[in-house]
Amino acid sequence: MAFNAVSETVKPGVVKITLSGELDANSAGVFRSEIENVASQKPKHLVLLMEGVGYMASAGVRVLVFAKQKMGAGVDIFVVAPQESVLETLQLTGMNQALYILEKYDAARIENV
Numbered sequence: 449m450a451f452n453a454v455s456e457t458v459k460p461g462v463v464k465i466t467l468s469g470e471l472d473a474n475s476a477g478v479f480r481s482e483i484e485n486v487a488s489q490k491p492k493h494l495v496l497l498m499e500g501v502g503y504m505a506s507a508g509v510r511v512l513v514f515a516k517q518k519m520g521a522g523v524d525i526f527v528v529a530p531q532e533s534v535l536e537t538l539q540l541t542g543m544n545q546a547l548y549i550l551e552k553y554d555a556a557r558i559e560n561v
Contacts, residue, residue: 451475468500
């Protein structure tokens with residue numbers, strides 16, 4: 449399944465990226481480019497809608513680390529609705545400690561900038 453990453457500004461300070469497909473070494477560059485574009489907007493909250501991601505390799509985890517570094521400690525990153533295999537990858541790598549993982553999109557929590 450081809451990887452896709454589409455971003456949209458929900459409101460000032462909140463950017464959402466909808467991800468779908470397999471996030472591996474071949475597709476990580478697409479995700480990284482989208483992160484770079486979003487970082488230029490200087491959001492306070494970055495929302496990653498990951499329900500459509502069936503697999504995430506270590507290359508995807510590296511892009512998440514890059515996102516944290518690029519955007520800075522003041523930016524909250526939310527991972528919304530990750531599939532079980534993606535959640536396991538986040539837990540095994542310890543990234544679940546650096547991100548907010550939510551079962552569903554919670555506008556009251558996420559959009560309160």
